[in-house]
Amino acid sequence: MKGIMIQGTASDVGKSLITTAICRLLANEGVKVTPFKSQNMSNNSYVTMDGKEIGRAQGIQAEAAKTDASIWMNPILLKPRSDLQSEVVLLGKAICTLSGKSYRDTYYEKGLVTIMNSLSRLSESYEVIVMEGAGSPVEINLKDKELVNMKIAELAGVPVVLVADIDRGGVFASIVGTLELLTPPERNRVKGIIINKFRGDQSLFEEGVRWIEEKTGVPVLGVIPYMDHMIEGEDSLSIAERFSSKPKRSIEIGVVKVPFISNYSDIEPFLYEEDVSIKWIEKAEDFGHPDALIIPGTKSTITDLQFLKDRGLVKAIRSYVVEGGMIVGICGGYQMMCKELVDLAGTDTGTANMVVQGLGLIPAKTIFHQEKITTRVSGNLHPLTRIEGISLEGYEIHLGKTEYDAFATVSPFILCEDGETDGYYAFDGQIIGTYLHHLFHNDEWRSHWLNKIRAMKELQMREIVSLQSLKDRRFDDLADMVKEHLDWNQVKRIISQWEKS
Known part of the structure; x- marks a missing residue:
């Protein structure tokens, strides 16, 4: 050849x-x-x-x-x-x-x-x-x-x-x-x-x-x-350059920049929304007043959760949510939002049976098992979200499994094609957690989510930006x-x- x-x-x-x-x-x-x-x-x-x-x-x-x-x-x-x-x-x-x-x-x-x-x-x-x-x-x-x-x-x-x-x-x-x-x-x-x-x-x-x-x-x-x-870039060397080159716009989305961030391509669709800018947050002093907050995926959930604690971000994130801030956790970010994380097999930290306290935003715990999940996913927003007509597709790459408290009233975020459910959806979308990478690559969902922010800020609604047609x-x-x-x-x-x- x-x-x-x-x-x-x-x-x-x-x-x-x-x-x-x-x-x-x-x-x-x-x-x-x-x-x-x-x-x-x-x-x-x-x-x-x-x-x-x-x-x-x-x-x-x-x-x-x-x-x-x-x-x-x-x-x-x-x-x-x-x-x-x-x-x-x-x-x-x-x-x-x-x-x-x-x-x-x-x-x-x-x-x-x-x-x-x-x-x-x-x-x-x-x-x-x-x-x-x-x-x-x-x-x-x-x-x-x-x-x-x-x-x-x-x-x-x-x-x-x-x-x-x-x-x-x-x-x-x-x-x-x-x-x-x-x-x-x-x-x-x-x-x-x-x-x-x-x-x-x-x-x-x-x-x-x-x-x-x-x-x-x-x-x-x-x-x-x-x-x-x-x-899309390959590694973290290009992250800051690609996002910082875009000036602050009418919608500012904060993204927690954890040390072992993974699949940061989850954030890249916002580069093509003309009224949206990304603000990287590495410590409490960076927080400011973003219109929404995303906690991205990570290769080392518990290690990066400790990073949030060391930088004063746990308190800042909790206060932000209490004050009505919108938050989305993706994969490792979703796991951090739980009440408790249990490294049962030692696959996340190298120490079996380690237990740490999470952000406490979701009535659940994540348990890290031996086997890693990698799969393509497709489905629709769960009926309990009361949002109709939006389908989603993406992929999962994770070790942990998230289990909800026995008596918790939970609305899943996604109803998958195979009948399984994924994620957490609460307070009319103020708090969302999901294992679905490339959530915001779904044009209808991204447009719906951003237009909700635009409505809250009394900004003009915008038409769907079709990433697929641009590819x-x-x-x-x-x-x-x-x-x-x-x-x-x-x-x-x-x-x-x-x-x-």
Whole structure:
């Protein structure tokens, strides 16, 4: 199978974005193309149609490639649970939690076998593979057992294009330094350089392009302008930039920024609501007076609940609700809203039978068991919400199960297609808790919820913003923009003419 690998001089230089654009460009030309990232480290994940978990970036890239996402596109996903440990998701299923050292010591060989098997499976169904690296390919302390950059390009037998971010500064040093630290065989595999996030008049950088090509002997394939794109980010490095770039609007939604936030793509639909802005809240002093509050998902619910307690946010959140503030808890945020959290199996904290007090906003307790739930979900708002005609779909990724007090009067939030219920809905929607990720990606629900806030503030009601109709357009717009500033024919020649070494 032919292919190409996009590596970078550092994290957050735009590897995911370039990979996504190339997937769409090839798909638009009728090529059966697949994305691939051997090992991803991110708490922003994606549930495939068969209920398996992969990195969200590869799920989005599969959509750009006009194909269904599968576990073979991201066989290893590492989900950080603390500064030292990550959950290991192998072929879509969580298998253990390890420190970085333990993972490198025990999973390197198994990882290589899994990656080779995944590449073999993809080669059966696709003509071209567009691979994405991670961080930098020259992290010297990690190179001997790396599973995501040059070693994988060698296994797949594909050429490499190096992406550098000019917006952060130091672009010349980052390119030359990266190439100098590669071994000669690795350096020979690099067939092009892409300069990303350029601001201003590109003619002023022509001398810089010539210098790079003369110094390195590697062609610059394009200088891509800084784009205000609509493609979901991969990791937390891009969170603050994407949301803080939007000024305060007439509706302000506070989002509790917990250390191990997961699936922050739950919040991204608000980027496309013209009268809505997001305010990140990390301590009580940040709270202010938001029109609504969202407690997002987290990879470590009890650890992040302790973060809320340490920062004075528990008292602030309780006071906010008592004063009539609207609150939505999603997944881990929903669990925090319970009266009590019980880590029965030790799967959340590593300590079995640990019991902690929650926010006390919901008459329930969450019990963490051994088995993780990952599933696609569809249904409607529960009849007890008294809201008709709104359907919902999304996915669940969680360990805990939430159980309500025996004599509590509870209105579930969602009636699922399989007859099961999910979540909590109280006080005409003032308090909502749910395990459903991508709740606000449902256009009718998001519009209904925002219009309720608009009515409370005596603002003008707004029509539904259709995210689904924007999705294909954003991929095409991204592809067109990248193609305009890229030697696309040269990229295709690199893919087609590379010979396996």
